[in-house]
Amino acid sequence: MLLAVLILGLYTGLRDSSHSLVSGPEGVYASFAGSGIRLLLPLAAAYLGGGRLARELRAGWIPFVRARIDIRRYLVTLLGRGVAVSGVGFALIGLIWWITAATIVPTLFPRAIVPEEFGPSAEAVQTAAELGGPLVVLLRGGGVIFGAGVALWLGLHAAVFAALGFVAALLIRSRVLALLFPLAVYMIQSVIAQVGSRPELSFIIGAVYPGGLQRFTLGDALAPGLILAVLVALALVIVLARSRSQPRLA
Numbered sequence: 001m002l003l004a005v006l007i008l009g010l011y012t013g014l015r016d017s018s019h020s021l022v023s024g025p026e027g028v029y030a031s032f033a034g035s036g037i038r039l040l041l042p043l044a045a046a047y048l049g050g051g052r053l054a055r056e057l058r059a060g061w062i063p064f065v066r067a068r069i070d071i072r073r074y075l076v077t078l079l080g081r082g083v084a085v086s087g088v089g090f091a092l093i094g095l096i097w098w099i100t101a102a103t104i105v106p107t108l109f110p111r112a113i114v115p116e117e118f119g120p121s122a123e124a125v126q127t128a129a130e131l132g133g134p135l136v137v138l139l140r141g142g143g144v145i146f147g148a149g150v151a152l153w154l155g156l157h158a159a160v161f162a163a164l165g166f167v168a169a170l171l172i173r174s175r176v177l178a179l180l181f182p183l184a185v186y187m188i189q190s191v192i193a194q195v196g197s198r199p200e201l202s203f204i205i206g207a208v209y210p211g212g213l214q215r216f217t218l219g220d221a222l223a224p225g226l227i228l229a230v231l232v233a234l235a236l237v238i239v240l241a242r243s244r245s246q247p248r249l250a
Contacts, residue, residue, distance in 0.1 A: 001044045002089040009037050009097055017105045017112040024113060025143070026136050026211075028101035029150060033094075033209035039183075041090070041154075041208055042161045046182040048089070049082035049162025050169030058175050072243045079166050079236070086162035091155025098147040133211030134218040150209060157207045160229045161186070167235045170246075189224065 013032035022028055053075075056062060065074055106113055135153060138146040161182045168181035186203045193202035200206065200220045210221035239246070 001047055002093065005037060005040050005044055005090070006093045006096060008040070009033065009093065010100060012036060013097065013101065014105070014108070017109045020112065021114050022112060024139070025098075025102040025105070026133065026139060026146065028105045028112065029098055030133070030209055030211045032097040032101060033154075033211075038204050038208050041158060042164075042182040042186040042203075043179070045086045045090070045158045045161035046165030046168065046179045048086040048158075048165070049079075050165035050167075050178060052082065053078055053166060054169040054175040054178050057169065070244075072240055075170075075240060075243055079163065082166055083159045083162045087155040087159030089155075090158035091151040094151035094154035095147055098143075098150055102143050102147070133209070134216045134221050135210060153210075154208060157225050160225060160232060161207075163232045163236060164228070167232060167239060170239050185228075189228075193224075 009032040012034040013028055016031040016034070017028055020031070022031075056065070062071070065071065135146070135149050138149040164182045164185065165179060168178040169175070172178040172181060186207070190202035190204040193199055193205075198220075200210070200216050201224055203224055206216070206221045206224065210216050
């Protein structure tokens with residue numbers, strides 16, 4: 001699953017770099033984090049976070065698990081593994097995308113990055129780039145800081161959707177519906193933000209990499225993920241507290 005996300009992003013970015021001009025490597029990175037990846041994020045994260053629990057519930061293994069270990073401890077272990085794999089895996093994907101954008105693309109496509117086409121000076125180009133993507137300001141600290149920032153951004157959002165997938169697998173009996181639930185939340189929230197004339201607040205615009213034609217502030221970009229993280233954390237506290245008496249886990 002993670003490999004498919006990585007390859008799709010690399011393919012999209014390299015394809016776009018072969019015939020497009022951008023002002024800097026951050027523009028190439030935005031191509032890697034393109035439209036296909038924006039839809040795959042909640043699906044892949046939900047599978048990594050809740051896929052194993054959904055399979056075990058469907059197979060009826062939980063009673064055997066309860067005979068050997070405290071069910072709450074077992075659920076916390078499953079949750080931790082899924083969230084860690086999703087968060088670290090997507091963070092590594094973001095890091096690989098950035099390394100490719102900053103080192104390989106300029107070698108393969110020397111005319112892909114042409115900052116002089118986007119402004120009269122380096123400062124003007126940087127200012128314009130920062131208006132279209134709040135994380136671009138990290139480039140002032142160098143490529144390593146920017147790479148760490150975009151990797152952390154992607155990894156944290158993936159971790160939140162993995163945790164949401166875990167909650168959905170625990171509460172929704174249908175395995176398919178449970179693993180599609182995070183995508184539904186992702187899309188419904190994005191539609192509401194678009195209809196409310198605040199597209200910069202939508203997950204589909206900002207969860208993978210906040211950038212584009214919208215004008216972001218860092219607060220705009222952070223708000224949806226933080227709100228969802230709080231709601232998921234509250235849901236986890238409730239379902240884990242009730243796990244020893246929940247009928248599905250009996």
